[in-house]
Amino acid sequence: MSQITNRISQTGQSTLNAITAIGYASILIWDSILLLFMGKRVNQPVRFGLVIDEIINAGVKAVPVVALMSATIGVMLSIQGIHTLSIFGAETQVTFGLAISIPREFAPLITGILVAGRSGSQLTSRVGSMQLNGEIDALTVMGIAPARYVVAPSLIGLLVSLPVLVVIGNLAAFSAAGLYIHATLGIGPDAYWADILDVVTIDDFLHGIMKSFIFAILLAMIAISLGMRVYGGAEVLGKSTTKSVVTCIAAIIGADTIFALLL
Amino acid sequence: MSSQPPIIVENLQGGYNGIPVIHGCNMEIAQGEIVVIMGGSGSGKSTFLKHLIGLKEPMQGDVKLFGQSLYQTSIYKRMDLLKGIGVAFQSGALMSSMTIAENVALPLREHTDLDEELIQVITRMKLDFVNLLGKDDLLPSELSGGMLKRAAVARAIALDPKLTFMDEPSAGLDPVIAAALDDLIIQLKESLGMSVVVVTHELESAFKIADRIVVLDRGYIIFSGTPDEIKKSDNTRIQNLINRVPEEEEFDAELYAQQLMGQ
Ligand SMILES: Nc1ncnc2c1ncn2[C@@H]1O[C@H](COP(=O)(O)OP(=O)(O)OP(=O)(O)O)[C@@H](O)[C@H]1O
Ligand SMILES: [Mg+2]
Secondary structure (H helix, E strand, O other): OHHHHHHHHHHHHHHHHHHHHHHHHHHHHHHHHHHHHHOHHHOOOOOHHHHHHHHHHHOHHHHHHHHHHHHHHHHHHHHHHHHHHHOOOOHHHHHHHHHHHHHHHHHHHHHHHHHHHHHHHHHHHHHHHHHHOOHHHHHHHOOOOHHHHHHHHHHHHHHHHHHHHHHHHHHHHHHHHHHHHHHHHOOOHHHHHHHHHHHOOHHHHHHHHHHHHHHHHHHHHHHHHHHHOOOOOHHHHHHHHHHHHHHHHHHHHHHHHHHHHHO | OOOOOOEEEEEEEEEEOOEEEEEEEEEEEOOOOEEEEEOOOOOOHHHHHHHHOOOOOOOEEEEEEOOEEOOOOOHHHHHHHHOOEEEEEOOEOOOOOOOHHHHHHHHHHHHOOOOHHHHHHHHHHHHHHOOOOOOOOOOHHHOOHHHHHHHHHHHHOOOOOOEEEEEOOOOOOOHHHHHHHHHHHHHHHHHHOOEEEEEOOOHHHHHHHOOEEEEEEOOEEEEEEOHHHHHHOOOHHHHHHHOOOOOOOOOOHHHHHHHHOOO
């Protein structure tokens, strides 16, 4: 009996914790967005230089891995597509499958997951060690709001980087797929790109970009708030970093599913 | 505004999770005064300090900096007020990703419109003041404990605050370096007219630098007076503290047994 009540109260407790965590993360992001627009008025301007640093960290440095992984996915989709369509003798239709699935699903998803792995962990461990080291308190006491000095630049960095990375992911996936298709089916680049451009609608493309903005906000929210809530010692920091990556990826896949169902 | 005392603590009650640790504390500090806060381990010194420097909302009462309430105001007004004080944290709490010079320059860059050249000159002056000139380009992780504390002091005084707080400035330092830090604190007062609030365990240092000693005991201010007055005090708890007599808690056999049983 007491085991059951224990279980129920534990469930209640973790639900409460989750709600607290989401509330905390939302306030953090909301504050940083406010400071972005009216920081000057309250003497807390968001610095352009820090934003650039974050764009380099989260965006520029992620280009190689995003390009490579997207290209791999492009080739893989082609292999699978050709294999499946060959059952009906319709291999040449593979471009249609690619044109529909890459911009809407694969490019944003693979980019989101890769950036979650890179920036999600990086942000949590950086912010977490600042918290442990007293740097966050020190900033506050110096009159520098952490929301504008730490949170806002990372948020904008992700908001700028992710959509651009998705575009790069799209290009890489389609190019690699094109090369593979040329090699196996002998469809030339001109015909291939004409087919792709014919089928990809601007809607599909924007759908993917839209998602990437949502992913960016989720990533910043989860990774930074987990970092801010680190306290204790290095072991907690390690755990939070792991938790951050897992939570970020889960949130991205969850949001992606909701998008797919609704739109 | 300059005639206002740098800090007034009014009937401050504070603590953690609704449990008070600081009870009804009142304190006022004059311009150019060095006040040392002393007390046994767990007496609430660190908690008290957090309330004084704007890091922790009190449960009751208020703290006024230069006549303006720190907590009965918006968070960004509070941050503006905090720009007028300096805090040297116990472990330094320097930004670990920045060099020593960048750390000292941070408040100048964030809160003034001075040009880069002037900022660098001021930064070097502050580093010289704490005898760290030449260590400009080192990272905090490359400094010794004593250097870190001095670098923290340099950052705390970067904006020439009228009031500076120092948490355990000489803890864990060898006697020579500790004495040098004491001299530094006296110099801040004598050459810059600064008020300094120091939290320390070190009796010798307290007697050397203090104009006034405030004793915290179990969250209450039980004494406030000059070093001479404290030596003459006939309060046994104060005598125990300054003669380093271990506290003799009344022994409660039953409570002790319960604690051992983990109840
Ligand atoms: N984060 C916290 N959460 C809950 N209670 C705390 C927390 N920090 C301190 N306390 C409690 O508050 C009381 C005062 O602690 P505080 O750290 O202010 O003492 P202190 O005088 O600074 O001691 P020391 O000289 O050992 O640093 C202690 O009973 C401590 O257990
Ligand atoms: Mg303490």
